[in-house]
Amino acid sequence: MKKIWVSLGIWAVFSGxxxxxxxxxxxxxxxxxxxxxxxxxxxxxxxxxxxxxxxxFVLRDNVPxxxxxxxxxxxxxxxxxxxxxxxxxxxxxxxxxxQSRTAADIEGIVESIxxxxxxxxxxxxxxxxxxFFPEYLDxxxxxxxQMLLQPNFTKSEIDxxxxxxxxxxxxxxxxxxxxxxxxxxxxxxxxxxYEKFAFSSDVIKNWxxxxxxxxxxxxxxxNNAHLIITGNLNLNTxxxxxxxxxxxxxxxxxxxxxxxxxxxxxxxxxxxxxxxQAKDCVIYFGTAFPSPGTQxxxxxxxxxxxxxxxPTSRLFMNLRESKAFAYNALSEIDFFxxxxxxxxxxxxxxxxxxxxxxxxxxxxxxxxxxxxxxxxIEQAKSYxxxxxxxxxxxxxxxxxxxxxxxxxxxxxxxxxxxxEQVMLVNGERVFGAAQKYLLQPFIVVVAxxxxxxxxxxxxxxxxxxxxxxxxxxxxxxKDKKGAAHEAR
Amino acid sequence: xxxxxxxxxxFGLFLLGSxxxxxxxxxxxxxxxxxxxFKLRNGLQVILSEDFSLPLVSVAVAYDVGxxxxxxxxxxxxxxxxxxxxxxxxxVSPRAHINYINRAGxxxxxxxxxxxxxxxxxxxxxxxxxxxxLESDRMKSLELSExxxxxxxxxxxxxxxxxxxxxxxxxxxxxxxxxxxSDFAYSHPLLGTEDDVRNLTLxxxxxxxxxxxxxxxxxxxxxxxxxxxxxxxxxxRYFETIPAGKTVSPSLEPWIYTKKQVLKSFENVLASAPAFxxxxxxxxxxxxxxxxxxxxxxxxxxxxxxxxxRRLMNRNNKIAYQLSGGxxxxxxxAVYKIFGVVNTPMMADQCLEAIFSELDRLKTAFLSEDxxxxxxxxxxxxxxxxxxxxxxxxxxxxxxxxxxxxxxxxPLELDRYLNVTKNDIVGIxxxxxxxxxxIVLNIKTK
Numbered sequence: 001m002k003k004i005w006v007s008l009g010i011w012a013v014f015s016g017x018x019x020x021x022x023x024x025x026x027x028x029x030x031x032x033x034x035x036x037x038x039x040x041x042x043x044x045x046x047x048x049x050x051x052x053x054x055x056x057f058v059l060r061d062n063v064p065x066x067x068x069x070x071x072x073x074x075x076x077x078x079x080x081x082x083x084x085x086x087x088x089x090x091x092x093x094x095x096x097x098x099q100s101r102t103a104a105d106i107e108g109i110v111e112s113i114x115x116x117x118x119x120x121x122x123x124x125x126x127x128x129x130x131x132f133f134p135e136y137l138d139x140x141x142x143x144x145x146q147m148l149l150q151p152n153f154t155k156s157e158i159d160x161x162x163x164x165x166x167x168x169x170x171x172x173x174x175x176x177x178x179x180x181x182x183x184x185x186x187x188x189x190x191x192x193x194y195e196k197f198a199f200s201s202d203v204i205k206n207w208x209x210x211x212x213x214x215x216x217x218x219x220x221x222x223n224n225a226h227l228i229i230t231g232n233l234n235l236n237t238x239x240x241x242x243x244x245x246x247x248x249x250x251x252x253x254x255x256x257x258x259x260x261x262x263x264x265x266x267x268x269x270x271x272x273x274x275x276x277q278a279k280d281c282v283i284y285f286g287t288a289f290p291s292p293g294t295q296x297x298x299x300x301x302x303x304x305x306x307x308x309x310x311p312t313s314r315l316f317m318n319l320r321e322s323k324a325f326a327y328n329a330l331s332e333i334d335f336f337x338x339x340x341x342x343x344x345x346x347x348x349x350x351x352x353x354x355x356x357x358x359x360x361x362x363x364x365x366x367x368x369x370x371x372x373x374x375x376x377i378e379q380a381k382s383y384x385x386x387x388x389x390x391x392x393x394x395x396x397x398x399x400x401x402x403x404x405x406x407x408x409x410x411x412x413x414x415x416x417x418x419x420e421q422v423m424l425v426n427g428e429r430v431f432g433a434a435q436k437y438l439l440q441p442f443i444v445v446v447a448x449x450x451x452x453x454x455x456x457x458x459x460x461x462x463x464x465x466x467x468x469x470x471x472x473x474x475x476x477x478k479d480k481k482g483a484a485h486e487a488r
Numbered sequence: 489x490x491x492x493x494x495x496x497x498x499f500g501l502f503l504l505g506s507x508x509x510x511x512x513x514x515x516x517x518x519x520x521x522x523x524x525x526f527k528l529r530n531g532l533q534v535i536l537s538e539d540f541s542l543p544l545v546s547v548a549v550a551y552d553v554g555x556x557x558x559x560x561x562x563x564x565x566x567x568x569x570x571x572x573x574x575x576x577x578x579x580v581s582p583r584a585h586i587n588y589i590n591r592a593g594x595x596x597x598x599x600x601x602x603x604x605x606x607x608x609x610x611x612x613x614x615x616x617x618x619x620x621x622l623e624s625d626r627m628k629s630l631e632l633s634e635x636x637x638x639x640x641x642x643x644x645x646x647x648x649x650x651x652x653x654x655x656x657x658x659x660x661x662x663x664x665x666x667x668x669x670s671d672f673a674y675s676h677p678l679l680g681t682e683d684d685v686r687n688l689t690l691x692x693x694x695x696x697x698x699x700x701x702x703x704x705x706x707x708x709x710x711x712x713x714x715x716x717x718x719x720x721x722x723x724x725r726y727f728e729t730i731p732a733g734k735t736v737s738p739s740l741e742p743w744i745y746t747k748k749q750v751l752k753s754f755e756n757v758l759a760s761a762p763a764f765x766x767x768x769x770x771x772x773x774x775x776x777x778x779x780x781x782x783x784x785x786x787x788x789x790x791x792x793x794x795x796x797x798r799r800l801m802n803r804n805n806k807i808a809y810q811l812s813g814g815x816x817x818x819x820x821x822a823v824y825k826i827f828g829v830v831n832t833p834m835m836a837d838q839c840l841e842a843i844f845s846e847l848d849r850l851k852t853a854f855l856s857e858d859x860x861x862x863x864x865x866x867x868x869x870x871x872x873x874x875x876x877x878x879x880x881x882x883x884x885x886x887x888x889x890x891x892x893x894x895x896x897x898x899p900l901e902l903d904r905y906l907n908v909t910k911n912d913i914v915g916i917x918x919x920x921x922x923x924x925x926x927i928v929l930n931i932k933t934k
Contacts, residue, residue: 026725027579027625030588031617037543037713062520062541064872107792112858114865133869160803310590379591386593386612389542393610393877 039389041416044402045235049243052251053222057235058402060395066134066231067399070144071407073226074219075124077193077338078257080211084196085165089207090215091119091126092165096157098146103157106143113139123194124337125407131396134231141245148220149249153212162204169201173468177345179273180284180447183470187269187443188288188341192260200469223251226406230399261290262339264440270463271443273470274450280327281350281448285360286343289437294413297335298421299433300342304333305380306372306430307363308344312379314363315344323359325352337408342437350452354459357444364442367434377427384422458484521875523885524716525895530732531704534723535885537711539878545712546878547619548608549627550886552707553700555602555680556673556740556819564680565688565696568644570600572693573607573701575636578629582636585622592618595879602678602818604890610879613713617722624726627706630697637690645686648679656758657827657931663754664765664929668823673740702733709885712878743821745769749923753930761809763931764836766826766843770920773817774893780916781822783908785815786863787850789826793862795846800828800839807838817891824920836930847921854910864906871902 042059049055072091079086095117096103110117115132130140172178182198189195227246229238264287292300308315308331319326329346344364348356392398405414413421446453450465454476457463462477465486474488525535555566576582589596594611609619652658662677669675679685708727710719747769756763771777788796789811800808810829815822826843830836855863874884889895 024729027621027628029579031621033592033618034614036612036614039543060541062539064520064875065869104792108862111791111793111866112862114869116869133865312587312590383591383593386615387595388593389544389612390593390595390610393542393544395876 036385039419044405044415047235047239049222049239049247051222051247051249053242053246053249054226054406055235055239055242056226056228056402056406057233057238058228058230058399059232059234060230060398061232063231063395064133065131065395066137066229066233067395068130068132068137068140068144069228069230069399069403070128071226071228071403072126072128072220073124073224073257073407074126074215075122076197076199077123078219079196079215081196083206083208083211084199084203085207086211086215087126087196088121088165088199089161089204090212090220091121091128092161093151093153093157093212093216094119094128094147096161097152097154099150099152101143101146103160106147109139109143115140122336123197127400127403127407129396129400129403134233137229137233137241138245141241145245145249148246151216153209153216155209158207158209158212162207166201166204169204173201176275176278176280176282176347176447177284179275179468179470180282180445181343181345183271183273183447183466184284184286184343184443184445185341186470187271187445188265188286189262192262192338194262194336194338198470202469218252218255221252221254222246222249224254226403228399228403228406230395230402259338262288262336264289265443266441268441269443270457270461271445271466272450272453272457272463272476273445273447273466273468274473275447275468276449276451278447278449280347281353281446281453282345282347283353283357283360284343284345284445284447285357285364285442286341286445287437287440287442288339288341289440290339291335291337292340292433292437294421295424295429296433296436298413298425299429300333300340300437301384302377302380302422302425303367303372303430303433303438304331304342305383306376307331307367309380310383314366315346315360318359318363319346319348319356323352323355325349325356325359329356329360335408350448350456353446353448353453354456357446357460364438368438371427371431374427377425377430381422381425385419388418454484521881523898525889526720528703528724528728530728530730531702532727532730533707533889534720534727535707535709535889536714536716536719537709537881537885538714538716539711539881540713543613543713544610544878545613545616545619545710545714546608546610546882547616547623548606548707548709548711548879548882548886549623550607550707550709550883550890551605551701552603552705552736552890553696554600554604555676555678557700558673558676558680560672560676561684562688562692563676564644564648564685565692566605567600567679568640568685568688569693569696569701570598570605570607571640571643572632572636572697573598573626573630575633575640576631577625578631580622580625585626588618588622594619600678602674604887606883606886608879608883610712610877616710616714616719617726620722620726623708624730627701627703627727628730630701632690632694632697634690637693641685641688644679645682648682648685651679656756656760657763657829659758660754660756660763660765660929660931661827664767664825664927667750667752667927667929668767668769668825669818669821670745671741671743674818674821699733700736702736703727703730704732705736707886707889709882709889711882711885740819743772747922747925749925750927751930752928753932755934756931757934759931759933761829761831762833762836762933763810763827763829764840765927765929765931766813766828766840767927768824768920768922768925769927770815770822770824771916772820773822773891774820777916777919778817778822779904780908780912781815781824781920782905783860783863783867784913784916784921785824786866787855787859787913788846789813790863791866795850796826796843799842799846807835807842833930833932840928844923847917850917850921851914855913860910860913864908867905868902871905 044056046056076087113132113136118129120127185198315329319329326346326348331344334341344360392401465473474486523537558565589609592611592615596609598607666675808828813826828839875881
């Protein structure tokens with residue numbers, strides 16, 4: 001009898017262990033993914049007002065807020081050549097007073113309705129954004145109507161905006177990434193209207209009331225704007241309300257606004273921006289190209305994802321994880337109305353500047369010489385598909401995305417057909433895009449301390465030196481014996 | 489399976505429109521979402537809240553531990569532990585957690601504070617099981633190797649040095665905390681001191697992990713697009729067999745202080761401009777006073793139209809060049825802090841005088857209906873803004889579970905803030921914002 005109990009006990013111990021390990025088997029590896037849920041985005045409904053103001057509405061229920069965005073097609077590309085930054089200046093003046101309200105009144109009204117108000121300017125357009133509780137839509141429209149139809153540009157507010165912008169820019173100019181990125185942009189868009197977007201604080205002194213009034217009068221017109229409302233309402237109500245407040249906004253014939261196509265750089269170039277005593281340095285590696293078609297656009301997005309879209313992409317894995325040269329390394333792709341920019345960037349310690357640049361070059365070249373594995377392509381596509389709803393989940397991001405689609409003439413391929421377009425990308429198309437866009441010349445901008453970086457950069461090539469404002473200083477090159485020479 | 493399952497009364501959308509409740513234009517909106525919470529047998533608290541707007545799901549795990557649980561000589565443990573939670577577990581190699589989330593197109597982050605440590609991520613909804621697998625593996629079997637520990641500690645020391653360099657007023661802030669909070673638990677810095685961090689050992693970390701990173705000291709919250717039944721099964725599958733730890737009993741002493749004005753100065757060699765810290769010890773976060781204090785925070789310092797901002801940062805008569813502050817709450821206690829940077833020591837005195845004069849105004853004259861409504865609307869915007877994404881909502885629910893007295897009362901919380909009256913404000917300002925309850929640290933430059 002005792003023996004039986006012992007046997008049973010042994011059996012129980014073994015079976016218990018077996019049961020336990022069986023129970024915990026699911027911990028050994030990541031669970032398989034379930035099928036991806038379909039992303040169904042609400043349609044973007046549109047209607048024009050009689051004054052040619054285009055209105056779009058997107059239903060977003062289950063949120064306690066409403067968003068209102070106004071796109072004014074008056075970005076930096078339209079600033080007068082002699083007064084870069086005018087578009088930013090005019091946009092900055094929008095909330096600074098109307099004929100019946102001071103800037104402080106406006107701030108008070110926005111706060112009293114539990115709202116936020118912001119204005120931003122890019123190369124192509126100005127975006128005026130309001131986020132607020134839905135019950136205050138009338139107050140917001142009333143305020144917008146006053147800002148657009150009865151602005152009051154006083155000297156004190158002009159001085160304030162000039163001061164605030166200068167202060168802001170001076171602060172940003174202490175940031176290596178900002179300095180390098182701005183300089184890359186200037187070089188890529190040399191003599192193109194987009195160059196004006198990269199203005200420095202020096203030009204602010206030229207901003208003046210006449211330029212402001214002229215720019216405002218010319219471009220802040222309903223036939224040059226698009227208003228987007230996102231929230232729990234409907235297009236009819238939105239149109240009726242907007243019409244009530246903005247139907248007296250007068251259209252005007254717009255001056256011709258030719259869109260000069262962006263061209264790639266004509267040669268490779270290496271530049272150093274001297275930021276004395278900077279401990280680290282940053283590398284910006286970019287090229288520009290004319291607006292791609294839809295197929296190329298999505299292929300470029302996948303290509304960018306493979307190269308440097310996330311910390312699991314090639315650049316990060318190589319420069320940071322494998323070589324330990326960099327704190328971070330990534331790549332970005334931006335599309336504007338007249339073209340696009342492909343840019344790789346890294347923050348590295350100065351001793352690794354030369355090998356880091358070589359590695360980035362190597363990674364870019366690799367994309368153009370051998371096709372990317374299908375596994376890597378699929379991973380990149382999955383990321384783009386999976387991450388899309390994450391990016392637009394917040395109401396403000398959601399409505400800004402809709403505004404950007406409208407501002408950049410994007411179609412449904414950027415919205416409800418986004419998944420479909422990403423799925424259509426294959427290795428062949430990505431390889432084709434790499435050969436088409438990445439074999440062209442690149443401009444490399446390094447920002448850091450010249451005294452530490454000069455010799456290391458000379459290992460690579462001759463280079464131009466600029467000060468932190470972007471003013472050219474001199475060219476550094478090597479003679480046959482390897483000695484450095486400066487040519488002013 | 490879950491020991492108890494109890495759906496919380498739903499956050500029914502309740503719109504009153506314009507109310508005659510002492511506020512002219514204030515609509516009392518409550519957040520609208522379903523909510524269920526239950527506890528597993530091992531003590532893990534689980535909160536589920538579905539939202540089918542987008543195919544996304546967020547998972548947050550909050551451990552009821554922060555720097556207040558550190559002991560003298562072992563500061564910085566909570567912050568170090570947060571980073572070590574990415575260093576790998578029995579089935580997940582070091583930093584693979586990050587790679588899994590990235591590959592799924594998701595985003596993640598973590599944060600340690602004085603009283604809580606949070607890990608959170610958003611992924612496409614078909615990846616819920618993946619996140620639960622990852623979170624459960626590090627809760628059950630974090631692998632703490634000497635190499636990972638060394639790496640994390642060095643990063644931590646770098647972080648400490650960088651923050652010191654980046655913030656010239658950091659040292660004075662730490663001194664100010666020692667004046668405000670009399671006991672060690674609350675007054676030592678979240679990141680610890682360099683000496684303490686350098687002396688931490690792997691055993692210290694293991695002991696901290698096994699004491700506090702246990703299911704009965706944690707809250708798991710899932711928000712977004714998921715099937716409740718299936719999520720409950722997944723939670724049980726991944727978390728229920730994790731053994732409970734010892735009951736964590738807070739060894740924190742109740743806060744007893746006597747009102748007494750403190751005036752000190754601090755010589756700061758790093759700062760280029762003089763500054764001042766002003767603080768008041770205020771009602772505990774679990775007291776009814778706290779609702780009023782939260783609205784007072786908006787009256788004093790939030791937004792361009794707040795009283796102190798208008799008074800001290802007025803464009804035509806600016807006496808402070810930087811002004812910040814607000815309520816700081818740690819477990820059972822809270823303080824109100826104001827920090828200002830000025831041009832000359834005399835301007836610091838002017839600022840303090842102006843602040844007390846504004847407080848005196850609030851003690852003697854009621855706010856107008858419009859002004860109170862404005863601050864409440866700003867508060868409401870920030871409160872409801874915490875539901876802007878599934879991740880923010882998950883964090884909010886975890887924090888609420890660990891801080892509010894009765895989680896079942898959560899649907900009523902917003903109304904409690906919005907029902908604050910002008911009388912309440914006068915009463916609370918008189919109770920806490922007095923000279924004899926103030927602590928001032930003047931920062932002098934060399």
